[in-house]
Amino acid sequence: MKNDMKKASDPCIKVEGLKKTFVNGTVTVEVLKGLDFTIAPGEFVSIMGPSGSGKSTLLYLLGALDTPTAGTVQMNGRNLHSMRGREKSRLRRTELGFVFQFYNLVPNLTVEENILLPIILDGKPLKMYKERLDELLRIIDMEDHRKHTPRKLSGGQQQRVAVARALIFDPGVLLLDEPTGNLDSKNSESLMRLVADINKTFGTTIVQVTHSDTFSTWGDRILHLEDGMFSD
Amino acid sequence: MRIFCKYIMRTMLEKKARLVLLLFAITLSTALFFASLGLTDLIVESVSRPIVEKTEEHHIRIVSETGDSFFSADDIVTAGIKSHTSSIVLPGVIQNLDHEIVTLHGRTWDSLSPYTFVDAPSEDSFSGSSAVISVRVAELFSLERGDALEVLFAGETHTLHVSGIVGNQGVFYGDTNRSFDVIVPYGYLAETLEVEGLYNHVTAVMGEDSLDASLVLFNEMNPDFRGIPLYNEDFVASMVNQQVNALYFMLVFIILVSGVIIHGAFKLIVTERRRVIGTFLSQGATKGTIRGILLAEGFVYGLVGGAFGILLGIGMLYVLHDYSSPLRAYGVVEPFRFAGALVVYAGLFAIGFAMVSALSPVIRSVRREVKNIILDIREPQRKKGALLFVLGTLLLCGSALLSYVSPPTAIDYAPFVMLSAIIGVLMVYPRVLDFLISLFFRRILPVFRLTALSIQNVRTSAALRGNITVIVIAAISVVTVVSLSSSMVRIVTDAFDSMRFDIYVHNIQTNDPGSRRTIMDTLREDERIVGESLMETTSVEGNVAGEFAIAEGIEPGRFDDFTDYIDFTHGDGNLLDALENAEERNTVIATTTAARLGLDVGSAVDLDFNGIVQTYTVTGIVDVRLWNTRDMFFVNLANLREDHHIDHGRIYFDTHENPETLVDELQDYFRNFGGIVQTRDEARDINIENNRQLSRMLSAFSLFAIVIGSFGALNNMFISCLQRKRDFAVLESLGTHQGQRNRILLTESLFCVVFALVVVVLYGNFHARLIGQVASFLLLPMDITFSLVEIFPFLLASIAIYTLATLPLLVKTRNLNVIEEMKIE
Known part of the structure; x- marks a missing residue:
């Protein structure tokens, strides 16, 4: 079951006139110049583009981690950026999963504590999620490392833990910011296989930003971003 | 919750040096707070206890309303009092030992019943010129029963014979080798002085619940007599309060320095954990949760530091108690006690202090967009320097106006006026620094390249400017103590110089x-x-x-x-x-x-x-x-x-x-x-020495401020260095070697301390005036002058201390990994 899953015909993510401008002193840089697109539930979309094209900015806006200068991002029919801070936090905890290039695990927490972090932050009883935790540990093949802290893990392992953490609440959407950017080819492939399995098994909508031509094709659709606009 | 607590404990223990620094700052502040709070009661108790013992736990002295020194106690109505003891009390000097001062008590045998004799004398032996002394005096002077004491009193030398030796209790409680008490038969003294049936020392135990009620009732019922408090603790408390108030005043500096340090340490915590904070936020933590976690950390620091501080404070009080016990040399130290409420106050202070000091960095920790926190992207901020400069100038000018135009008002609010002035200085200097560096940077860059870069770093690094703040506060505390002490010495010297005498006899x-x-x-x-x-x-x-x-x-x-x-x-x-x-x-x-x-x-x-x-x-x-x-x-x-x-x-x-x-x-x-005979110079030197006790105590506080300050400065240097690791890596990649990096770091430290000291020197004269007004507020009116010559050794010591504090940083940055620092970004 996906949180707030709507009819399959409704878009999961709907972006309209999305703009993002950065002002630094007297210099103004328009990173996103009015994007319009939709992503259907269960779709696996890759966003590609050269450095500075606005890929990560777009992903952060989709993840309610940044605020647009103009336009809207709707998730399951709700405008993310008209939400109050607490609503956004709840959304990030329960309906969205975010995976970063540099894993961003909490160094002082064990693997299982890191995976349970959204539950911990939500205040729900951890016991309720024991089975889910075990399942995710099995999926990412980290059952033997559950008590380890991140510093004892390889990059690939850390990124798998980050994926498991993003999935603990069984969110409808998983956002990945260059997930293989810091991994070797073997680990990269292993991670992408995991992501693709998640997409197929759970029907999770996946949006990834990537530089990799190889891994961009693993999805259903590729969006090319250049100078803040989609190119064909 | 359990995982949160575990997380907080782990993060606290992760950086041992910072843990120690924070606990050190909180512990010391709490300990000094606790000790200052408990000092009044402690000294009053230390001074009161021997007096209460000596007065045999009597509360009221009864005097004749006629003004006669010797009077009959027969007509005393025992209203408002329980019992009374009548005696003749006379001062005397021992002639056959070493001219010890004695107090003779002419008593009846019955009044000796509370005393424990080491032997068992009979009433018959307590007659004529017999004398009862304490065990302490007997041991100090190797006196035994039958030994003679030649005592000069009432203008003549009289021979007394030791007839009994009692425990060190009652009137004998305070006996020392310089002065002690002797009980002689009342009849003997009365006959010698020709005052049979009359007494000059009548004391009583209060009969009502309070001393005031007892005195009112006694005085109403005894028109020929008047009851007065035998001993008033308020008198001692009022004397002690002056010194304690001065300590409270110095405590403000310690709290200011510690507050800046805790603030700085939490800035470092927030800086170091920006990615973790960002991760928490990305996983759905609210800003309130993040602030809650960080404040909980502050709470735990306060709790642990407070517990250590209370223990240290108890230790400090114990040492002070021991030191201030008048009979310590004879092994008599009053039972050590302190009010339980002090522990609660100090605990609340520690927790509140830690949390309030941490508040600002904690609030700022999640002010940025979540994405910017995760990626550590600094958002362009509205410059507040100009606003702070204006506010600081207003505070400084307001303080100066009040101090110079309306000194009486300034004295009434002196601590606040001084605090405003100090805060004003702290708000004004960053803008001045900014202006001066922008003025000279381009000029000195071609000649002193690394120095120019270092100075520019100080201008742009909030952490390094934080260092200047810490040093300014610590140096102001030094200026306060040094100016106060030297002014006290000058005032005493001037006072003695103004008196025309060669020799002085007192006591x-x-x-x-x-x-x-x-x-x-x-x-x-x-x-x-x-x-x-x-x-x-x-x-x-x-x-x-x-x-x-x-x-x-x-x-x-x-x-x-x-x-x-x-x-x-x-x-x-x-x-x-x-x-x-x-x-x-x-x-x-x-x-x-x-x-x-x-x-x-x-x-x-x-x-x-x-x-x-x-x-x-x-x-x-x-x-x-x-x-x-x-x-x-x-x-x-x-x-x-x-x-x-x-x-x-x-x-x-x-x-x-x-x-x-x-x-x-x-x-x-x-x-x-x-009597004690002294030349004017001797009397002056002794008076100066007595006054130095206070300045020594204040100096201790000032020293604490410098020591805590140097730790805080080191912490700020680490923050600054951590924030500029990538800059250093870039410099390294461009060919800067370790020696040059060390030079930059040392120059930064040196510049911070020198600039801070210049600020303090410029502010010194005005501060001296404000100290004078605070001194007047504390009932010690004196003109305080700021002397650069007297301050100079302390300035040099400060430069040395703060430069030395940079050394650990040089060691820490020795192995800068350029690739790692560049890659992480």
């Missing part, structure tokens, strides 16, 4: 008019002494309008010539002229006394000295400066002698010979009366 242990006349005649007949220079004064403690007060008995026609320290000039005349005729009972009072008691010229005031109340008329008000800091009444010496039966005093005179030689010779004569 004369006789209140007998005959003995006093004998002493004065002897001195007048001594050809080595300038006869016309002989002058007597008396200082006596008493009670005026329920407040502790001092009467200074003087010879009005002589005193103005004796000293220039107090200016008694009033128009064409002199305020002391009105005191000439003792029968008029006039008094000249201190300005502060007039203000506090609401007295004016012409006011009638009841002066209660030696238990005798007389009404005086205020004929003049004068600024007594630091002659005495309590409520002060100048009266004719004759009034104290005739109206209050006070016949002891001090004697001043000049000599035709070398004062030092004469002092040695006169000391033998005055030893018979317990």
Whole structure:
């Protein structure tokens, strides 16, 4: 079951006139110049583009981690950026999963504590999620490392833990910011296989930003971003 | 919750050095807070306890309303009192030992019942010239029963024989090798003094729930007698409070420095954990959750630091208690106690202090967009420097205006005025620094490249500017203590220089008019002494309008010539002229006394000295400066002698010979009366030494401020370095070597400390004026001057300490990994 899953015909993510401008002193840089697109539930979309094209900015806006200068991002029919801070936090905890290039695990927490972090932050009883935790540990093949802290893990392992953490609440959407950017080819492939399995098994909508031509094709659709606009 | 707690504990323990720094700052602040809070009660208890023991736990002294020193106790009505003890009490000096001062108590055998004798003397043995002494005195002087004591009292030497030895209790409690008490049969003393049936020392235990109620009832029912408090703890407390207030004042500096350090440490915590905070936020943590976690960390630091601080504070109080026990040399130390509420106050202080100091970085930690926190992207901020500069200038100007234009108002609010000025300085200097560096950077860059880069770093790094703040506060505390101490020494020196005498005799242990006349005649007949220079004064403690007060008995026609320290000039005349005729009972009072008691010229005031109340008329008000800091009444010496039966005093005179030689010779004569003879220089040096005790305590606080400050500076250097790791990596990749990096770091430290000290030196003169006003607020009115020469060694020491504090940073940055630092971004 996906949180707030709507009819399959409704878009999961709907972006309209999305703009993002950065002002630094007297210099103004328009990173996103009015994007319009939709992503259907269960779709696996890759966003590609050269450095500075606005890929990560777009992903952060989709993840309610940044605020647009103009336009809207709707998730399951709700405008993310008209939400109050607490609503956004709840959304990030329960309906969205975010995976970063540099894993961003909490160094002082064990693997299982890191995976349970959204539950911990939500205040729900951890016991309720024991089975889910075990399942995710099995999926990412980290059952033997559950008590380890991140510093004892390889990059690939850390990124798998980050994926498991993003999935603990069984969110409808998983956002990945260059997930293989810091991994070797073997680990990269292993991670992408995991992501693709998640997409197929759970029907999770996946949006990834990537530089990799190889891994961009693993999805259903590729969006090319250049100078803040989609190119064909 | 459990995982949160575990997380907090792990993160706290992760950085051991910072943990120690934070706990050190909180512990020391809490300990000093605890000790300052407990000091008043402690000293009052230490001083009170021996007195309570010596008075045999009596509360009331009964005097005759007729003013007679010796009176019959037969007609005392025991209303308001439970029981009373009547005796004759006389001072004396032992002749056959080493001129120890003794207090003779003429008692009946029955009154000795509470005492425990080491042997078992009979009532028969307590007769004639027999004497009961304490075990301590017996051991100190190897005295046994039957041994003789030659005692000079009532103008003659008498031989007493030890007839009993009792425990160190009651009147013997405070016996020392310099002064002790002896109980002799009442009949013997009464016969010797020809006062049979009369007593001069009657004390009683209060009969009602409170001392006041007992006194009211007793005085109502005894029109011929008057009950007065035998001992008033408020008197001691009021004396102690001055010093404790000064400590509180210095505590403010410690708290300021520690607050800046905790603030800085939390800035570092937030800086280091930006990715973790971002991760928490990306996983759905609310900003409140993040702030809650960080504040919980502050809470735990406060809790642990507070617990250590309370323990250290108890230790400090214990040492002070031990140190301030008057009978410590004899192994007698009062039981150590402190109010349980102090632990609660100190605990709350520690937790509150840690959390409040951490508040600002904690609030700022999640102010940025979540994405920017995760990626550590700094958002362009509205510059607040100009606003702070304007606010700081307003605070400084406001303080200066109040201080110079309306000094009385400034004194009333002196601590706040000083605090405003200090905060003003801290707000103004960053903008000045910014201006100066922007002015000179381009000019010095071509010549001193690394120095210019270092100075530019100070301009742009908030952490390094934080260092300047810490050093400024610590240096101001040093300036405060040094200026106060040197001003105290100067004031005492000036006061003694203003007095015209060569030799000074005090502590004369006789209140007998005959003995006093004998002493004065002897001195007048001594050809080595300038006869016309002989002058007597008396200082006596008493009670005026329920407040502790001092009467200074003087010879009005002589005193103005004796000293220039107090200016008694009033128009064409002199305020002391009105005191000439003792029968008029006039008094000249201190300005502060007039203000506090609401007295004016012409006011009638009841002066209660030696238990005798007389009404005086205020004929003049004068600024007594630091002659005495309590409520002060100048009266004719004759009034104290005739109206209050006070016949002891001090004697001043000049000599035709070398004062030092004469002092040695006169000391033998005055030893018979317990008197101490000193030259003016000796008296001045002793007075300076006594005043130094306070400045030593304040210096300790100042030292704490510097030590905590240096740790804080090191912390700020680490923050700054951490924030600029990538910059260093870039410099390294461009060919900068380790030596150059070290030079940059050292120059930054040196510049911070030198700039901070320049700020303090520029502010010094104004600060000295404010210290003077705070001193007046604390009832120690004095002119404080700022002397760069006196401060200079401390400035050099500060430069050395803060430069040394940079060394760990140099070691820490020795192995900078360029690739790692560049990659992480």
